[in-house]
Amino acid sequence: MRIICLRQVLFNCISSGKSMFLFKLLFILEYANAASGMAVSDECKLKFLELKAKRNFRFIVFKIDERIQQVMVDKLGQPDESYDDFTASLPADECRYAVFDFDFVTDENCQKSKIFFIAWSPDAARVRSKMLYASSKDRFKRELDGIQVELQATDPSEMSIDIVKGRAL
Structure with missing residues (x-):
């Protein structure tokens, strides 16, 4: 075809x-x-395990190093950082992958947590970068066992706290 x-x-x-x-x-x-065979650094897997099991981080931002064709850790958010801190850490003109450990209270007043995978592809990013991130996303996500919710965003409004809360419930 x-x-x-x-x-x-x-x-x-x-x-x-x-x-x-x-x-x-x-x-x-x-x-x-x-790009669909993009390598994933061991640090990505280890930091994700720390976020998931030990809750050492609130979020992790990942970027693709085009020079070595590998997904790398870009930023780590400390456990006391907020969702606003997370969104501020995403560049306005470059693509990124991210995971965010979202804590919330259900309608039954139960404290819960869900791990979100966010594919950030802003309109201002280069077309080549958007293609690279889109074609590598599924392979990368498979390396992170424990993702509960996925979001794709091209604009900050597409991943507002209200949207995240709605997807968590």
Whole structure:
């Protein structure tokens, strides 16, 4: 299916003189395909286990180091940090993955906690970066056993505290 689609795009681009478009499209497709095998550093797994089991952190922000093709720990949030501290730690123009240990009280007045996985892909991020993060997300998430809720956000309003509370309940 992919080969047929690429052949058709190639034919259309050649016939219309859009060779630069074709080059960019092929580059993005190949880059995304190669990125699906993105490595995950051992530190990512260890810090996530500490967040999950020992509650040493409130959140962890991860970034992809494109130079070495590996997901790395970018920032660690201490247990006393708030959700606002977490959202402030995400860059406005770069993609990131993050996990957040969200504490809440249910309608039955029970104290609970859920671990959120957040795929942050702001509109201002480079297209190449968005493709890389999108194609590597599922592989990375599989390395983090214990994720309970997933959010994808392109704007801070898509991961507001009200949305997080609603998804936790």
